[in-house]
Amino acid sequence: MQTIYAMHRHESDSLDTEEKFLFQSIENSQDLYLVMLSIFNELQLKEKAYLELASKKHLATKEEQNPNFKFVNNSFFKILGTHTAFFDKVKERKIDNWKRNDDCIIFLLESIKTSDLYKRYMAVETSEFKKDIFFIYDVFNEIIAPNEKLYDYLEDYKITWVDDIPVINTLLSKQIKSIKSFDDSIELPVVFKDLDDKEFVRNLFRKTVLNELEFATAFENKTPNWDKERIAELDTIILKMAICELLKFPSIPVKVTLNEYLEIAKEYSTPKSSIFINGILDNLVKDFQAENKINKAGRGLL
Secondary structure, three states: OOHHHHHHHHHHOHHHHHHHHHHHHHHHHHHHHHHHHHHHHHHHHHHHHHHHHHHOOOOOOOOOOOOOOOOOOOHHHHHHHHHHHHHHHHHHHOOOOOOOHHHHHHHHHHHHHHHHHHHHHHHHHHHHOOHHHHHHHHHHHHHHHHOOOHHHHHHHHHHHHOOOOOHHHHHHHHHHHOOOOOOOOOOOOOOOOOHHHHHHHHHHHHHHOOHHHHHHHHHHHOOOOOOOOHHHHHHHHHHHHHHHHHHOOOOOHHHHHHHHHHHHHHHHHOOHHHHHHHHHHHHHHHHHOOOOOOOOOOOOOO
């Protein structure tokens, strides 16, 4: 949807160029995941370096001479520290954001250390695996994920990450919470489930763009009280994509298509768009079915 919208804005007619941008945007979502997960590694390294440096000060306090390493020795950090696949992927994707912007890590570290959450955690001398994981889970959800400075940095660094941030944060939160022992690891997500998944992206994009005029004609007849100019551009794109799925993708159930595009409309378009789009698609589905234009393969696909 966003790529097609960008094509309209730029008045571009290069499918190859826009398709390349589309796939780059999707690939970048994995980079965001790696950037977010690497925050934990950088927090540990930064705090460990600080404690070691403070202990060597000429006029070090008693507390600095005998630093509390409970935070840097947290079980989650140990699990992440031995995650070879994670570090290999970070190197492969050249993820070095926090090496070049450690002020953000310092800010997050200070936010953590001044929190009641941290103080309660550090007040207990002994460490327990379960409590270590719960602490990191709470730190991520209460301090890191909602941090506005971090959000601003991510948005400025790559605008296409804005829509991915909530998804990535939710995934990371679930992954942290699921860790039950040192034998557990963090499964790095793949961008596409399989080749069919990737092919679906390409086909939906290309078939929608190549058949835009045909799809527009289909719903324009259903909006007699609306001028073309009065329909939000995003709404027209959403309608065209939905019609494309209804007519060109036999394996996708009608109900799935309707539900998905109504959710997209609620998220990205005007407040009344979902009602408007729902009405048009309902009428279109009835007409398409009456004209035998919807041919779904498999049981329960209508």
